[in-house]
Amino acid sequence: MLKFVGKRLVSALFVLFGATIITFILSRVIPSDPALAFYGPKATLDQSARLRKEMGLDQSVVIQYFKYLKDMLTGNWGYSISTKQPVLHELMTKVPSTLEMIFVSIIFATLFGILLGIWAAKNAHKLVDGSVRVFSIAAVSLPTFWLGLLFQLFFVGRLHWFPATGEFDTELKFLNPIKHVTGFPIFDALITGNFHAVENGLWHMVLPALTLSLYSLGLISRMIRANLLEVLSQDYIRVARAYGIKERVVLFTLALRNALPPVTTVVGLSAAYLLTGTFFVEDVFNWPGIGKFATTALLNVDYPAIMGITLLGAMGYLTINLIVDIVQAKLDPRVRSE
Amino acid sequence: MKTLVEFKRYLLRNKLSLVGFLLVNFILLVALFAPWIAPSPKEGRGVENIDHIGFGPGWHHWMGTDILGRDVLSRVIYGARPALLIAICVVLVAATVGTILGLVAGYMGGWIDEVIMRVCDLFLSFPPLLLALVAVSLLGPGLTHAALALVISWWPWYARLVRGQAQSLKSRAFVEVASAMGVGTFTIVRRHIFRNVTTPLIIQAAADLGTVILAAGSLAFIGLGAQPPQSDWGLMVADGRGLVFDQWWVATFPGLAIFITVLGFNLLGDGMRDFLDPRSQK
Secondary structure, eight states: OOOHHHEEEEHHHHHHHHHHHHHHHHHHHOOOOHHHHHHTTTOOHHHHHHHHHHTTSSSSSHHHHHHHHHHTTTTTBBBOOOSSBBHHHHHHHHHHHHHHHHHHHHHHHHHHHHHHHHHHHTTTSHHHHHHHHHHHHHHHHSSHHHHHHHHHIIIIIIOOSSSSOOOOOOHHHSSSHHHHHOOHHHHHHTTTHHHHHHHHHHHHHHHHHHHHHHHHHHHHHHHHHHHHHHHHTSSHHHHHTTOOOOHIIIIIIIIIIHHHHHHHHHHHHHHHHHHHHHHHHHHTOOOOHHHHHHHHHHHHHHHHHOOOOOHHHHHHHHHHHHHHHHHHHHHOOHHHHH | OOOOHHHHHHHOOOOHHHHHHHHHHHHHHHHHHHHHHOOOOOHHHOOOOOGGGTSSOOOOOOOOBBOOOOHHHHHHHHHHHHHHHHHHHHHHHHHHHHHHHHHHHHHHHHHHHHHHHOOOOOOTSOOOOOHHHHHHHHHHOOOOOHHHHHHHHHHHHHHHEEEHHHHHHSSSSHHHHHHHTTTOOIIIIIIIHHHHHHHHHHHHHHHHHHHHHHHHHHHHTTSSSOOSSSOOHHHHHHGGGGTTTTTHHHHHHHHHHHHHHHHHHHHHHHHHHHHHOGGOOO
């Protein structure tokens, strides 16, 4: 097992190394002058030449690449053009809010996806099954950004159940400020016993997390249904049923155990979708995370920020793939011996 | 390849696929005949009408009017054009590029295969859509650039799919016999390999059409796709987002159009997969 993890880790590092080549190429194909981006359109020739020298743009591409690689490794990810802050610092302060939302969405999608899938498989080829199928296809056909607006329209505008945007109420900052421990706001509030903030944060979380999770929910429920039906048609299940073992035990213990492992792939896949899904959800719900930062950076062609986001995205994506591989190897010995 | 008659019979037996088929054809007709269907073709093309700002849905404007007084229904009808255009173009170009590279990699093998597949890996080492977002941001917003950006992030999937198929076909007896009989490489690849990868290709392409419309809509929504005053669904939802509590119809109907179109393509894509590859039916 350890050898397997090591092997996967090394190959992930190789891919990440490759990803830096792509981000590097992207950062060099920008047709505009970096001085123009940094100093604005009134940059003088002198300023532009100095900045080019400072950024090493007058050297050969290979040297530039190694300099870029060194900068990435030493945490020097450049300065955001729009906020003038170090990119890495910006990203690190915004990652926790996004991760909290992704975490809640994944839990929600997995839990309800499994339940829906079981429900559909139990009633295969009946009305329930058909409805679950329609629901899951509809869920992957919904534009995330539009769904978010609909939720706002209905749950906020009509029913007044949830707050429309933001991560916490603004007055919370003064009344119940969250102590900074790990940087994860809701988690910090929880461990410092600031339950008012926890409640407020979760209340703000419901709509964006629901919006974000629907796509994964559709994918996961379909996968569970298909796997379960396949497992249920196998001989060992028929034997178990013939022996008179309770249907509940057959379904939840015997069948589900073998239907779950392939689902890790789908959960991983949908986690990857959520990474970019947050861009649109955070934009709609004004969530102070990476996604909001990313859409702003993309619109303003804030390229140091864009490069940082791209690299971070690749890291997140590779980490998810690595976790999926490891979980699968843990669940299925055949994968390990490959 | 199975015949159209068989497909018709399949559609009549599978109601969901039939719904998808009908939806897709409906949207196609709407896009094709937009100038004749739209109540106000001028407004559908984006010309403002400041006397009609902010009208709710009613008899004269079934879907209301937007912030510039344009009839939302007309714009939704015209919006079908860029949506279908981008979906078809992106899938077609990505599939063509991916197929050619995949065939070369799979059939040639060796270092060519190695190089092409490692480049694929590089492109696939980013979360879906991220590369497209970055590319369109650097290229500058616009429908053409959005399409180009989507091709950049989509072709590796086709290359990988075709390469896998080509590799396994290469060692099959009929290909080896053809090769032993002195049939040229190009002919083998075209006649014996390519013809046998069309089924998985069509399945993949059908499934991707809806996804591309969603992706293009997302790009337009954050301001990186189609630009005003073009009637584009994603852009129209973005126009209405600030008004969602006062004039709900401005964002709701274009979004609904995206949803229905993508749903149609997904239902049809599902049906085509089950029809062309019955083994996948569970």
